[in-house]
Amino acid sequence: MRNSLRILAMGVALLALPGVTVAKGIKExxxxxxxxxxxxxxxxxxxxxxxxxxxxxxxxxxxxxxxxxxxxxxxxxxxxxxxxxxxxxxxxxxxxxxxxxxxxxxxxxxxxxxxxxxxxxxxxxxxxxxxxxxxxxxxxxxWVEMGAVQARHVVEACKGKSGKIAIVQGDLTAAASAYTMSGIESVLAENPDIKVVSNQSASWQSDKAKSITQTVLKQNPDLCGIIGFWDNMDRGTAAAVDEAGLSDQVYVATSGGGETKAACDMVKSGAYDLNVVYSVxxxxxxxxxxxxxxxxxGVKPGEIxxxxxxTLTPVTAANAGDEGICWTMKQ
Amino acid sequence: MAHLNETLTRIRYRIWPDHVVGEILSKPWMETAIPVLVLVATFAILSWLVPGFFTFAQLSIIAREGGELGFIVLGLSIVIMAGGVDLSVGSIFAVTNFIVLLLMHEYEWSAAPAVAVTILAGMALGAVNGILIGYLRLRAFLTTLITLIIFRAVYEIWTADHATAIAMSLPDSATWDFLGIGLIRGIPVNVWLFAAVALACHVLLTRLRPGWHLMAIGGSRRAAYNAGIAVRRTIALTYVASGGLTAIAAIFFGARLASVGGNIGVGMEVTALTAAVLGGITLGGGRGSVTKAIVGLAIVLIITNGMTAYSASGGAIRMTLAAILVAAAVIDIRWIKNRHRIISSVYVSPDYLYLPPPPSCEAKPGNAWAVNDTLRGVDVIGLGEVEGPEDVILDRNDNLYSGSRHGDIVRFLAPDYKRMEIFAHIGGQPLGLAFDREDNLNVCVGGMGLYQVSPAGEVRKLTDETNRSWTSVNDDSRLRLADDLDIADDGRIFFSEATRRYEMSEYAVDALESRPAGRIICHDPRTGSTRTVIDRLRFPNGISMCDDGQSFLFAQTSAASVSRYWFDGPKKGRIEVLIDNLPGYPDNINKASDGNYWVALVGMRGPALDLAMRMPGFRKRMTQRLPFDEWMFPNINNGCVFKINLEGKVLYSLWDPQGINHPMITSMREHKGWLYLGGLSNNRIGRYKLPESEADPAYVQYARRWGLPT
Amino acid sequence: MHRFQLSQQMIVSVIFVLLFAGLSLLLPGFANTENLLTLLQNVAILGILGLGMAVIVIGRGVDLSMIASLAIPVALTLQLADAGHSTALAIIAGLALSALFGAANGWLIAYAEVPPLFVTLASGLFLAGLGQAFLFSTEAVVWPEPLQFLSAIGRGRLAGIPNSIWIFALVAVAVHAFLSRLTAGVFTYSMGDNPMAARLAGIPVRIMVIVQYVSSALIATLAGFVMAASVGSMSTRIYNSTWIYDVILVVVLGGIGLSGGRGSVTNVLIGTLLIGTLLNGLTILDVSFPVQNLIKGFVLLAAIMADTVLNPRNEETAQQGDI
Structure with a gap:
């Protein structure tokens, strides 16, 4: 309101100027x-x-x-x-x-x-x-979409395999976990052949993620996919898969902020098959x-x-090397 | 010039209260000095770094957080003081926060029952710890570590099911909102409650029996158990209290934020422990106070809030907190370790005292002070059997009583005084003795107060305190060194307290100070009241009633004088010096059969000490630089008894300069022509046969004082 | 007269055997070599930390700063190596920081006479804060390429057994040798038993305290290297976790009393095995994390309660300040 008044006043002032015929130097x-x-x-x-x-x-x-x-x-x-x-x-x-x-x-x-x-x-x-x-x-x-995207990729990767997947959550009480989970569940509901054999919380800790994944892999050597909730934590998940020699068989999906070392480098190295990235x-x-x-x-709180x-960018081996997919933190 | 200097010294020592520094330092609350200094320093530094941070609005926000965390710190401190530790407070906080939110939000209870149930739940969780640690004797550290894990797991399982329901509903309760954001006089409501609870805890811990039990258990569990304290129950109750207080914190937190987030309460035990340690509460128990807990809490709150407002990084805040924690612990430990050393070097504060040159004791004719050998050949009673008979007295049946260093009153039986028996056991060393009208023996006991022993030997305390004087830093209501007494016709007991600054074992240090720290006190058995009647005396000692029934004589040992005080009659309240500038230090005074008074001189003055008394700075340096054994003390090893009349004229004196049979005389009692002699450091009682011309062979003090029995 | 008495160690051993037998019978896929190796691998780092803590606890101390000395020096090494400094310099810098940190702990405890609980509580906070404020920009530091040659300590196998288990075994042997073969080990026991008497007997108690805390810091740093190599990064956020409590529990559960002077490496191994078995079995059963913690808590509680019932303490023999 105040701004428009000011503009109006400016307009009046302009009109009042005599002999303004050329539009040069007009006030933005x-x-x-x-x-x-x-x-x-x-x-x-x-x-x-x-x-x-x-x-x-x-x-x-x-x-x-x-x-x-x-x-x-x-x-x-x-x-x-x-x-x-x-x-x-x-x-x-x-x-x-x-x-x-x-x-x-x-x-x-x-x-x-x-x-x-x-x-x-x-x-x-x-x-x-x-x-x-x-x-x-x-x-x-x-976050719901985040879960759904990851789940769709894992479901795709599990086609023709055992259909067994594992989920490595962060904190169970973190709401992002709950929303992501609901996204995953909505996709899985359409794919009854996919079975969740383990759904555990690693409290955002990579070593715990590794322990859980190791145990799950020992019990289910035919696992075909893992959905992790955060790339920093899922270093442990990926390390467990790598150590078990199952990198080719198990599809590791995770998500994160797209920092080069945490996202693109890890996808390039084959540790993750998918990292759904939100560009920080x-x-x-x-x-x-x-x-x-x-x-x-001039918006006041509560008005709107x-x-x-x-935008969520699924980073896979196909696009991990592309310019502008990941970002690098300045030290 | 020298004269002017001495005048200045005198004025300086009269005006400046040197003794106050030592007395303040020896206050128990001085233990909190270091934490308080840390608090003041952090406050000053942060208010300089963050201008405008410590506004009322910001302080109010900090106070609201303090009013939540404070309950936890308080609970933890109570547990620590009793010798335990409670690491599960963070988890109890989370669970009780969940319970109150569940009741308010999902079950839509009204505020009062929800709060009550939550506090009970907190106490129940605390009781789990309490039963395991108190009754089953599990180790506190491990047990609460495990309950920390269990309670947290319970919280996480419950929140997984109820978090959404709690988050989605909003209770419609004004009371509930008030708990969360309410202010009373601009100060958050929980701060008021915290202040009240803290005050109650303070009173409980320092003034009430359960609190004393708790501190005793923390100080020495075994000793507390042997003393019959219910150790297990008390310990269990500390955990219940900790749980309940934590629940109160959780209620305010829940009302303020309504959050059931996953990290609630994580690491809270560390924050609370940090606060307690910063305040100077010792892990292991026995040392700590509510004040310390609050000071520690304030330091933590000011640092975290102040530095956050300064936009400091989380890492920097952690480093600061850690550095202050270590620094405070190091300084506090040094302080506790060296405090008594510092106190002992500043506590002794000599005063200025001028005594003129003493009268000569040369053996010249006509000199009442002439040294003689009269007491050399005294009889000896109870040699080696009695230790430290400061005063001696005889009853109407001629039996002889005296105190002993072992805390007994011993009795030597007439007529030959060969048989000794223990008449009564009091516990402290009996000093002055006096019979009252009913044959009760009234006793001043060093370190204990005024006691009475019935003829059957039953001991009863008459008083161990007087009115507190408001100008004294030390709490001087308790008697430290009741010395001698006498009894007025109406039964009032007047007794002297030599000093309020030292215990009996250190009386010589008070003599070195020569500070007017003693007083004369009146105990009235009719009303049971005890009042100080004359204050600021220099080592008041012997007391003896005058025949007029309205006044008594009293000696001031350090001032080398005898004075008369009227407690009744037209001259009521007046003090007159009977004689001053005695050649030695007077001790007890007792009546002689001829109506005059016997006074004992416990030691002789010397020119060196007299000079030192005019140089307080010199004596101060001496106490600081020399070991105790090398200090210059008044002479107390000379036997002299003299007789004085009410005009202040010395009639004659009896001496034992060699000190062979009776080395030290602190009291004397005339009885049937004999003079019985006591001495504080003697192992005997002396008996001297007075010449017939000077003594009434039928004189019995009891009969003279109270009349013959009816 | 020999009176049979169940010690805490035996109680925990019995619980462990029962649990192990029960899981082997009831849980298919538990009792095979691969799973048992996984079980061990999962608790190897906890076990290494437990061994470091055991030395401290036997000497009547406690070290709450172990997680900080696990995380920060390792992260420093990783960051230096990543920034292009020579690997030797990076590793020496990390170890030096760790040793210096341990020495500072020891000095404060031995010379400034501050109780170990407070010193290590504060020093851990300090080191974690130092890392956050001045050393690293983010919480996670990635295992860099130049250090790949070292990653074998956390990954891969030797003779069919994962390398982290080998490291655990190595540390166990070293700590055992220290405690039972070296004079310093005997000193550690006597200090824990009665510090005053040890001092009067001429044992250099203060120097020993520093030695103990330096060793626990270095062991924690070694555990940190194993962990970082194993997962490919070091998250300094781990300091925020309650992991240190697990370390203390492993030590004490095995039967090393917090009052010092008692216990050996065997106790740590038993404690570690019990926790490892429990967590492995529950993970196989796909029990959720909070319920795992709940069950863990009750088993631990049962263990210390059994100890108290079988070896009751009474008011007469209780040590003052023994919490």
């Missing part, structure tokens, strides 16, 4: 408002932990896109501790930044705080992991774009609520 009507809307704004970033490659990628995107516009970015690092995260978010609400980018540890912990923050006039953008509490924007992966730099750019839009449009799902 948007940029002043845009820069003013962004300048001096404060964006807070609350990841699960700054030690994750995802968080580093997102923060890099935010900084490169927003800082040149005069937006201040502050980071709070709860270091995987959700109580610390909740406390940091509570403190942020009292500090009143304009936007908080929240990476939820699960669907419930931050829900009340997100509601409280938006009630206090702070825009909440959720990244990659949506809370049950909807906020102004969600940027990130569609793209997510970072999406985040920044969303924030730019929200701030320049929208999603921006990240």
């Amino acid at each position: 009507p948007l940029r002043d408002g845009y820069y003013q809307a962004l300048k001096g704004k404060k964006v807070a970033f609350l990841p699960g932990a700054m030690a994750m490659d995802l968080a580093i990628g997102w923060l890099a995107g935010l900084k490169s896109e927003l800082e040149p516009q005069g937006v201040e970015i502050v980071v709070r690092d709860p270091n995987f501790n959700i109580q610390a995260g909740a406390q940091a978010l509570t403190q942020l609400i009292a500090e009143k930044p304009d936007v908080i980018v929240v990476h939820n540890p699960d669907v419930t912990t931050y829900a009340k705080l997100i509601k409280q923050a938006e009630a206090n006039g702070i825009l909440i953008v959720q990244i990659n992991m949506a809370s049950l509490q909807k906020s102004t924007a969600y940027v990130g992966v569609d 730099p793209n997510q970072g750019a999406n985040l920044a774009s969303t924030i730019k839009y929200l701030l320049s449009a 609520s929208g999603q921006m799902y990240t």
Whole structure:
């Protein structure tokens, strides 16, 4: 409203100028408002932990896109501790930044705080992991689709084989796990010949993933596919398959943020047959774009609520070497 | 010039309270000094680093977290103080958080029963630990490690089934919302509750019997068991308390966030343990307090919150916390180890005391102080049988009583005083003795107070405390060195307490200080009340009633003087110096048969010490630089008894300069023409036959004082 | 007069035998060589850590920082090698960090006289924080190409037996030799039994403490190398897990009392085998992770309860401060 008034005023001023006949040096009507809307704004970033490659990628995107516009970015690092995260978010609400980018540890912990923050006039953008509490924007992966994509590939690979697959989950209570699982289940429901022989949680730990996979492979030497929930953890899964000498027989599917070493290199080496990648730099750019839009449009919390799902790229041996599929973290 | 200097010294020592430093350092709460200093330092550094962080709004947020974590720290501290440890608090937190959310969100209970059931559930989980550790005697560390795993597994199994249902519903309860976000006077509701619970715990641990039992078990489990304390039950109850307090924390957490995330409570035991250790609560038990727990909690909260707000990385926060934890532990351990050493080097704080040159004791005619050999040939009673008869007294049947170092009152039977029996056992060393009208023997007992022994030998405590003086740092309500007493006509007992700064075994150090730290106290058996009547005396010692029934004489050993105090009558409240500048240090005073008073001199003054008394700084350096054995102490090995009248005139004195038969005299009692002599470090009682001209051979002090029995 | 008494070690052995027999009979696919090797391989790292912890516990200490010294020095080596430094330098840097860290632990315990529980609680936190804040940008450091020659310690087989089991066996023999053949081992027992008496007897107690904590740090780092080689990366996030509790349980469950002076390598092996068998059997049965933990917890509880019932402690013989 304020912006349009300003534009109107500018137009009136232009008309009032005598003898303006040539359209040279005409004032661009948007940029002043845009820069003013962004300048001096404060964006807070609350990841699960700054030690994750995802968080580093997102923060890099935010900084490169927003800082040149005069937006201040502050980071709070709860270091995987959700109580610390909740406390940091509570403190942020009292500090009143304009936007908080929240990476939820699960669907419930931050829900009340997100509601409280938006009630206090702070825009909440959720990244990659949506809370049950909807906020102004969600940027990130569609986990149900993620599960479905992996499951379809594994089902395809198991055609004509034993049909036995194993699932290596992260934390059972993590919502991403639950959503991914529902995606997998919907695909499996259409393929009754596929049998899940083991569905275990490795708590995001690679050594545990390896132990579980080793045991499962010993019990089911004819296993044809494994769906893992995170590529960093599934290094262990892949190592177990590799050690058992079953790399050709067992189709290993996993997912992750597309960092070269964790994704493309592993697919190239044959450790994973599939890594469904959500590009973290793209997510970072999406985040920044969303924030730019929200701030320049002067959106108030609660007025709108929208999603921006990240494109999922299945990385297989066929495209792992292609330019731009993976991204490399700067040290 | 020298004169001016001495005046300045005198004024400086009158104004500046040197003794306060040592007394403050020896307070039990000084153990918390290091954690408090760490807290102040972290607070100062962070408020400098993060400007505007410590605003009321931010502090309120920190306080709300503190009001949750605090309950856990408190519970854990209680367990640790009793000698255990509870690692399962994080898991109990998760389970009780789940239970309260299940009841509120899914089952839609109202807040009150849900809260009650949750606390009971927390106590039940704690009781599992308690029964295993308290009654079955399992090891706390391992057991709670295993229950940590079990409770966490239970939490994960339950949340897998109920997480969605809990997340999808919202309880419609104002009470519940109030618990989560409510403020009372701008301060979060849980902080108020925490303050109340912490206060209650503090009172429990320091003032009530169960708390003492708990600390006793932590201090020495075996000794507590042998003392008859219900060790097992008490230990079990500490875990129940820990579980219950953790449940309260979980309720507030649940009300605030309504989260059943997978990581809830993980690592919480480490945070709580860190807080407890930072506060200075010793693992293994016996040492700790609520204050320490809160100080430790505050340090952890300020560091984590402050550094997060400073945008520090998680790694940097961890490093800081670890560094402070180690530094605090190192300093705390050094402090605890060396505290008594520091105290002993600053506690002794000599005062300025000027005594004029003493009268001469040269053997010249007409000199009442003339040294003689009169007491050289005294009879000896109970040689080797009695140790440390500070005071001696005789009853109406001529039996002789005295105290002994073994905590007994011994009795030598008339007429020959060859047979000794133990009349009563009190426990502390009896000092001054006095019979009252009913034949009860009233006794001042060093380190214990004022006691009474009936004629049948039954011991009864009259008092061991007086009113606390508000200017004293030490809690001086308890009697440390009750010394001598006498009894007024109406039964009131006036007794002296030589010093409130030292125990009986260290009385010589008080003499070295010569600080006015003693007092005279009145115990009224009719009302049972005890009040200090004269304060700030320099080692008050002997007391003897005057015949007017309104006043008594008292000696101040360090001040080398005898004074008279009126407790009744027209001169009530007045003190008059009867005689000062005695050649030695007066001890007990007792009545002579001719109406005058016997005074014992326990030791002689010397010019070197008199000079040292005017140089407090010199004596201070001496106590700091020389070992105890090398210190300069007043002489206490000289036997002298003198007689004085109420005008303050010394009539004559009896001496034993060689100190062969009776080396030290602290008291004397005239009885039927004999003078009985006691000495604090003697192994005998002396008996001197007074010349007929100077003594009434029929004089019995009891009869003179209380009349003949009816 | 010889009175038969069931020790904790025997109780756990009995439980282990019963469990093993039961699983062999009831669970097809349990009692074959391959699965048993897998079982051992899965607990090899836990076992190695347990051996390091055993040395400390026998000397009446505890080392909660083992997971940090497992993760951070190894990750440092991997990162240095990846960044193009020579492999020798990378490995020496990792081991030096580990040894220095152990020495710092020992110094704080022996000379500053801070209880080991606090020292290692704090030092683990410190090392993990150091890694996060200054050494690594992300939690996971990948096993780099230049170190491929070393990856055999975690992968592959020798004489049909996985290499990690060989390493476990090697460490077990070394620790056994240390404890039972070397003077330092005898000193360790006497320190654990009565530190005061050991000191009066002229044993260099303080130096020994440093030796013990350096050895436990190095053993943990070795376990870290095996683990990183095995899965192809080192996740420093492992420090956040409650793994250290499993290590303590393996040690104590086997019968090494936390009050020190008792126990041997055999105890660690038995404890490790029991946990390994339990977890392997439950994984085969496809029991979910929380239920596995629940069952594990109850078996552990049963073991220490049996010990308490059979070897009751009473108020008269209890040691003060023995928690």
